[in-house]
Amino acid sequence: HPAIFTAALLNSQPMGFYAPAQIVQEAQRRGVEVLSVDICHSDWDCQVQDGVLRLGLCLIKGLSPKEAERLLHWRAQGGALHSEALRHGLGLSAAALHQLAYAGALSSLHGDRHQALWAVQGSLPLPTALPMPVVPEQAPALPAETSAAACIADYQQLGLSLGPHPLHFLRKWIAQSGYRSIAEVRMQHHGRPDRLAGLVTHRQRPGTAHGTVFLTLEDESGMINVIVWPQRVEGWRRALLQGRLLGVGGRLERQGASLHFIADAMEDLSPWLGTLSTRSRDFH
Template sequence: MRSFIQNSPEYALYQVPTEWRSGARICNLYPPIPRHTRHVDFDIYDFEMLFSDQATIELIKSGKTIGCFYIESPGMRSLLRRLDVQTFEMLTAASSIIRPGVAESGMMQEFIARHKDPSKRKYLIPKMEEHLSETYGVMIYQEDVIKVAHHIAGLTLEEADLLRRAMSGKMRSHKAMEQIMHKFFLSSQNKGLTDEQAKELWRQIESFAGYSFCKAHSASFALLSFQVAFLKAHYPAEFMASVLSNGGGFYSPAVYIQESKRLRLEVKLPCINESEYEYTGRGRVLRIGLMAIKNLSRTSIEKIISERGENGKYVSLADFLIRTQLGYEETALLIKCGAMHCFKITRPTLLRLLDVYIHHRKILNENYNDLFINDTFALERDITTDVNYSAEEICRNEYEAFSYMVTRHPLNFFSEWLNDTRIVKAKDMGKYRGKNARMIGWYMTSKRIRTKKGGIMKFLSLEDLTGTFEAVIFPKVYYGVAELTMSMGPYLVEGRIDTYDPTNIVVENLRVLTFLWIKADEMKDSVDHNYYGDKEKISEEEL
């Protein structure tokens, strides 16, 4: 099958082959990559190219798939590493065995073991090899259930399909399952299966109820996952910009910002002269869009962008205020989050100027002309202070504006811990398989589950400055640290690094580090208290 790239000077739009055009398109999920960023000459539906691309394969098998559809969760990334996924077929299988049905039956672990060690590829019933050799004798698709029910247990194809429908999705029916169960055991007996064999087959089938995928469903997920992994591997800035603009996926925007930095992208703050509404990526630069600034209305953003497009970039704060007519609150937001850094003036200075201009706005509006621009430049020089916000205050303002930090990672404020030689970094976990370790991590996401014995355990997804890792907290430990896991961290984790997947650490002890990183007076609101980041305060009379 071939697809065609539209001859557009600005965008590469990937057309689905004719027989697919009634279905979903990848560019509905991830916007087209602008041609002007780099030469775009690939065909996302050239499957021979896609499935043999080494950069994409390396990204998938290493589990570096944060941002990639369906394969970005901590569990899925761990599975990709354990299976060493390098083919579309194996990614299709992985997309299915991660589902609760296969995982809870214990067959996911069995599939992994059989995949890695051919000597473990044993079949419950010899005839199963004929029908399930592709999956090493493990039922992972709905079609596998039909094969086993018909060829192994002796149900008719109609009865086998009835079983499939009874155990899946909206058609799931306990009553129908009970009815077909009796036929299953009776026909199994007639086929010569022992009671133990029949019970084990039924246990595996029953565990699928409500969770199983048909193979085509898994393949469609795997295809889209492969395609977006290709985009991440070759166009990381454009890809991460699209992920963030689309509202992310499994994780918060903060995680995707840090992932961008791990990809060695330069993450730039929003800018009134450079940013668009959405996040943008070009080359090795990711620019935060104005949409990321909380409490800045879409109307104001569109005004900033349209005015800039019609009359050129803004040359000063006064120029910006006159042309956009934004109010005090929204302009202050732009200043404090760094969106006016293009004026090369400190943020405290800009806030002082903002107060001056707002108080004299009537005069400013009536007299603003080319001559007055020179006066505003002179005023800016006179009122300028070289004292800027501290790194802590800058990061606090960024967090208030975006819900994440850009200038620093939160862990940068805990350097005394990060520099401790006893702390193992995420990138070095492979050197400590099966060994005890201490690690520092910042919260990414978490998942709490109930074990088969009824206990509660938790998986904490954490990151340090070098990578990500999973802190696995079993019930006995979780009972004592449950309340601590409700914070963002940073966490000091002590435990044993997993032998099979060295990105996991089994927690034996956990505590939250605390740091009073902003003094009480620096927490004061700058609008209410005329506080601008240095020790000066300006009264209304002075203005």
């Protein structure tokens, strides 16, 4: 029951080894349909209905559980859910409205994230003591949100995206720099030299490994474990400790069902990510 298992893991965060982004990506690879956060349908927890996983309000960064509880009670009582009603009828705070809009939770009511953010701003009181006439205002024709911008906003506010993986948007530049996808590298023969690039999701340095650093890298095609021997660590210290997107040269090693990549070159490609907010689980 991968959908139920995924919902349970997401509802138990923070926990375990993998972040919500990796958990959801693995569920999608296993055929689970995942629906975005939506104030018309989402509960606080992630829920499964008819085999489909609906993300919950609990994933929205900064959203107060008390405000979410008030919102869900308002919805259950039949209250309207557009931004004006939430602000002036329910009395939801300006911060909560912005968090909901930026997370995409109001998009089904207002069109997309851009329109939702505009609507939220329009529902807030003006910072003035002067009487102002009420003039009906039509929403402007704002430019549609690009897939790349949506990905950045999703990671910022939810810690994951249901759209394309961040490296999907960088694949052209990654390939031009001589790095292949993780899936392509994983298909190669034992001992073959190769180059790959991926987001850092985990860093480990077990006390029993005598200074060896283990990385887990991820791209839109999958994940791979990278081994950095102790003699390499000092020369790559900055990238190893701070890099979010790494390009790695080395060779693939297979030992039965186990597969890993031995690093002999490393490049920090993190500036390519721009404002994308990614997190790794480091040395736990």
